[in-house]
Amino acid sequence: MRPTAPLILLAVAVVAAGTLTACGSGSGDDRNTVKVAFIKDTNAKVTVRDDYIRLVAREFEKDNPGKKVRLIPIQASENDYYTKIQQMMRSPRTAPDLVYEDTFLVNSDIKAGLLRPLDAHVNAWDDWRQFEPAAKAAARGQDGKTYGVPDGTDTRGLWFNKKIFRKAGLPATWRPKTWDEVLDAARTVKRRVPGVIPLNVFTGKGAGEAAVMQGFEMLLYGTGENQLYDPASRKWVTGTKGFKDSLGFLDTVYKEKLGPDVSDALSPNIQTNVAAELLPEEKLAIDLDGSWLGQQWQKTGGGNPWPAWSTTLGQTPFPTQHGRPPGRVSLAGGWTWSVPQESQQPDLAWKLIQTFQSRKNALEWCVRGAQIAVRKDVAADPRYLRSVPGIGFFTSLVKISQYRPALPEYPKVAAAIGEAMEAVTAGDASPEKAAKDYDAALATAVDGRTVAKP
Amino acid sequence: MTAGAAGKAPALPRAARRAPLRTRLLRWSPLAPATVLLLLFLAGPIGYCVFIAFTDTQLTGQASASFVGLANFRRAFGDPAFRNAVVLTLVFTVLSSILGQNTLGLALAGLMRRASRPVRSLTGAMVITAWVLPEIVAGFLLYTFFERRGTLNAVLDWLHLPTQNWLFTLPVMAVSFANVWRGTAFSMLIYSAALSAIPPEVTESAEVDGAGGLRRLWHITLPMIRRSIGTNLMLNTLQTLSVFGLIWAMTRGGPGNRSQTLPVFMYDQAFLKSLIGYGTAVALLLLLVGAVFSVVYLRLMREEV
Numbered sequence: 132m133r134p135t136a137p138l139i140l141l142a143v144a145v146v147a148a149g150t151l152t153a154c155g156s157g158s159g160d161d162r163n164t165v166k167v168a169f170i171k172d173t174n175a176k177v178t179v180r181d182d183y184i185r186l187v188a189r190e191f192e193k194d195n196p197g198k199k200v201r202l203i204p205i206q207a208s209e210n211d212y213y214t215k216i217q218q219m220m221r222s223p224r225t226a227p228d229l230v231y232e233d234t235f236l237v238n239s240d241i242k243a244g245l246l247r248p249l250d251a252h253v254n255a256w257d258d259w260r261q262f263e264p265a266a267k268a269a270a271r272g273q274d275g276k277t278y279g280v281p282d283g284t285d286t287r288g289l290w291f292n293k294k295i296f297r298k299a300g301l302p303a304t305w306r307p308k309t310w311d312e313v314l315d316a317a318r319t320v321k322r323r324v325p326g327v328i329p330l331n332v333f334t335g336k337g338a339g340e341a342a343v344m345q346g347f348e349m350l351l352y353g354t355g356e357n358q359l360y361d362p363a364s365r366k367w368v369t370g371t372k373g374f375k376d377s378l379g380f381l382d383t384v385y386k387e388k389l390g391p392d393v394s395d396a397l398s399p400n401i402q403t404n405v406a407a408e409l410l411p412e413e414k415l416a417i418d419l420d421g422s423w424l425g426q427q428w429q430k431t432g433g434g435n436p437w438p439a440w441s442t443t444l445g446q447t448p449f450p451t452q453h454g455r456p457p458g459r460v461s462l463a464g465g466w467t468w469s470v471p472q473e474s475q476q477p478d479l480a481w482k483l484i485q486t487f488q489s490r491k492n493a494l495e496w497c498v499r500g501a502q503i504a505v506r507k508d509v510a511a512d513p514r515y516l517r518s519v520p521g522i523g524f525f526t527s528l529v530k531i532s533q534y535r536p537a538l539p540e541y542p543k544v545a546a547a548i549g550e551a552m553e554a555v556t557a558g559d560a561s562p563e564k565a566a567k568d569y570d571a572a573l574a575t576a577v578d579g580r581t582v583a584k585p
Numbered sequence: 586m587t588a589g590a591a592g593k594a595p596a597l598p599r600a601a602r603r604a605p606l607r608t609r610l611l612r613w614s615p616l617a618p619a620t621v622l623l624l625l626f627l628a629g630p631i632g633y634c635v636f637i638a639f640t641d642t643q644l645t646g647q648a649s650a651s652f653v654g655l656a657n658f659r660r661a662f663g664d665p666a667f668r669n670a671v672v673l674t675l676v677f678t679v680l681s682s683i684l685g686q687n688t689l690g691l692a693l694a695g696l697m698r699r700a701s702r703p704v705r706s707l708t709g710a711m712v713i714t715a716w717v718l719p720e721i722v723a724g725f726l727l728y729t730f731f732e733r734r735g736t737l738n739a740v741l742d743w744l745h746l747p748t749q750n751w752l753f754t755l756p757v758m759a760v761s762f763a764n765v766w767r768g769t770a771f772s773m774l775i776y777s778a779a780l781s782a783i784p785p786e787v788t789e790s791a792e793v794d795g796a797g798g799l800r801r802l803w804h805i806t807l808p809m810i811r812r813s814i815g816t817n818l819m820l821n822t823l824q825t826l827s828v829f830g831l832i833w834a835m836t837r838g839g840p841g842n843r844s845q846t847l848p849v850f851m852y853d854q855a856f857l858k859s860l861i862g863y864g865t866a867v868a869l870l871l872l873l874v875g876a877v878f879s880v881v882y883l884r885l886m887r888e889e890v
Contacts, residue, residue: 214856217645239646239859336839394733394753397840539646546858557840576858 164199165479168219168227170212171204174403176434179426183499191486198479203227208399210339213542219471220245226473228480232279234269234465235340235535235542241272242539247470248276252481258488258506265529266505269537270467279467280484282493283502285422286461286528287345289313289447295416296445299323306447308454310350310380313417317389320416328409329389330417334381335553336546337399343545344462344535345420347552350377352533353451353460358584359544360536366582367544369570376452378555378562385556391415393556410444411437419449422525426501441520448528463532465505503529543576638866644859657866667867669842670850674826674874677761677846682825685765687818690772694780695806697773709773716770724834727763728752731835756836756844763831768824772817779813780806815886822878826871847871 167188171181181204188200205212213236219225220240232240240246253259259267262281270279293303299320307313317329332350333342351358354373361368384390391409395401406427409415418424428437448459468487470480486492490508497504498518503526504510516523535541551569554560560568574581638657642650661667693712697705715723730736731751738748751759783806791801807814829848832838838845838853845853847867855864 210857214644214859217859236645243643243645243647245645337837392733392750394750394840397753399837542646543858553839553841557843559841559843 279469284465681764694776720830
């Protein structure tokens with residue numbers, strides 16, 4: 132008897148079982164169906180956005196008899212999500228009718244011809260006057276046309292655990308004035324409260340654009356004016372001391388072991404870990420993070436209900452490097468609802484956007500998603516102001532918040548920054564060397580349109 | 586074309602000219618659909634890929650692509666990250682395919698011939714389960730095995746041995762081990778078949794002549810299965826060169842670029858940095874690496890025998 136026969140039979144059986152059960156799902160191309168693509172949290176327990184979108188979809192179907200909304204939730208890390216929707220949008224056969232876009236990609240996707248201008252629609256829409264001018268600008272292309280309707284914005288600051296601070300002898304009204312004061316607090320925690328991670332700053336390629344924005348740019352924007360892009364010369368900036376200092380800050384955090392274990396910090400799951408484990412399990416003292424964190428701990432759809440968070444965690448602005456005015460720094464971003472160029476149902480998609488951003492639904496989303504309102508009427512609503520503890524603090528940061536240079540090259544620049552951070556954090560390069568490599572990568576990414584600054 | 590040819594050769598009788606053509610067409614006709622499909626779905630995309638590799642196509646951020654000649658290839662050879670990826674790809678392939686899967690597969694096939702039936706079935710089932718698992722599932726399994734709080738460290742901790750994050754300290758070793766774990770079954774099957782094809786008389790007579798186990802392996806077994814070795818090496822290598830999901834799930838090519846093999850590099854450039862043209866050029870170069878390996882193996886198989 133040949134010994135291979137039963138083995139091959141087994142293999143065939145298992146393969147067949149695998150392929151046969153993964154049966155294809157056919158989809159009719161229905162004229163009355165509007166397809167909506169959006170990002171689903173990598174933590175499957177967090178369903179805040181899914182629940183909200185489903186809610187709005189049901190309302191839309193009820194108000195528009197005969198019309199259907201098909202949801203295309205894409206469960207992926209942010210970078211993989213961008214890639215996926217860009218590929219989908221390239222062909223009329225796969226393009227969704229409505230897509231959820233991060234504003235930092237909007238200009239890049241406009242230039243690639245993936246999105247449709249919505250000017251005719253928004254100009255005829257009364258509610259558009261309610262939107263904050265800064266939010267409107269976030270979805271405007273370089274051609275001056277509007278390519279999306281924002282559904283909220285976000286700001287960034289320091290979250291800290293008051294209980295751990297008490298143990299470390301640090302004040303519950305902590306308000307650091309410089310980078311050094313942040314590092315000193317972290318060192319104090321490390322010394323006095325062993326077993327706790329003193330400070331988390333997102334870094335490297337794993338966390339994707341989150342590391343670049345929450346981590347690096349929060350540092351860089353506090354070192355001086357226009358350290359990334361110079362609007363006067365319309366060129367990208369190389370060789371600044373601020374860039375090296377920002378990498379130096381990361382170097383200090385990870386070399387002095389003030390941050391999470393380097394291998395965890397560089398893992399693609401670090402964002403989920405921080406929000407779902409490290410903060411709720413009180414293993415992390417200080418976290419440089421976004422305003423939306425609270426959505427993870429909501430009672431419904433939050434995935435990790437943690438009612439005590441509002442009293443356990445405090446928020447404070449992130450300081451500039453040496454306390455330069457205004458003394459605090461924040462970046463604002465946000466997402467928009469946009470209609471792909473290849474959409475087969477653009478008018479229906481617009482109708483759905485209107486449903487999403489009706490006053491009622493916009494308020495619902497800001498409350499559920501711990502979003503910072505972009506509609507003035509929502510921002511003034513008492514329900515919004517009471518919705519999430521800390522919302523007042525993060526909303527107050529909007530007026531000092533700066534924006535990323537939303538240019539077509541920005542995603543590539545961000546990727547190069549991520550690599551510089553990764554090299555420093557992993558110990559593969561000194562901040563100086565990583566900054567030099569970044570300058571070279573930047574020149575390639577923006578076709579040499581760079582300007583050197585001290 | 587045939588009409589023209591017919592016009593030029595009036596000397597031949599009509600029937601003699603027509604018959605072979607019709608036969609040829611008849612013989613070819615059952616293959617026609619397959620040929621058309623192959624051209625459409627295999628040659629088409631490959632041709633398109635080759636075309637894209639000579640343009641600066643991007644996924645986003647660009648109005649229209651233009652032809653850039655050899656710029657992408659020049660860029661690759663000047664890119665330290667690309668050279669790093671080539672070296673890592675070779676290390677990964679030699680470690681996991683040539684040394685790992687191939688040798689272990691042969692050893693398992695040899696041992697299983699002697700093993701009792703239950704042991705044989707059990708081992709076979711285990712090895713093949715690893716093979717049948719989708720690449721991405723295997724990737725996550727091995728991720729949880731090597732991860733800092735993973736199984737391997739739990740075992741080491743229990744034995745009072747020092748633990749570390751293997752995916753961080755030895756990323757290439759970890760992904761190579763994963764590939765061996767996943768792919769050995771294939772070699773084992775090929776070698777099981779090859780070994781069972783060796784006539785028992787040959788082995789027996791060698792044994793009677795007093796040849797020990799190692800001598801028999803070296804002088805009888807290996808030469809007799811050398812063709813299978815060649816085939817196996819070739820298939821294994823080609824498969825290993827293109828491993829992506831496993832590495833992506835376990836390390837994403839990190840930390841830094843320390844486990845960024847060519848397929849991961851290609852994905853990074855094409856989709857994360859949206860440089861589709863450059864990524865495709867790298868893919869073509871990867872194809873070239875595979876071709877070089879194949880030629881070497883084919884030469885090995887052809888000699889003597």
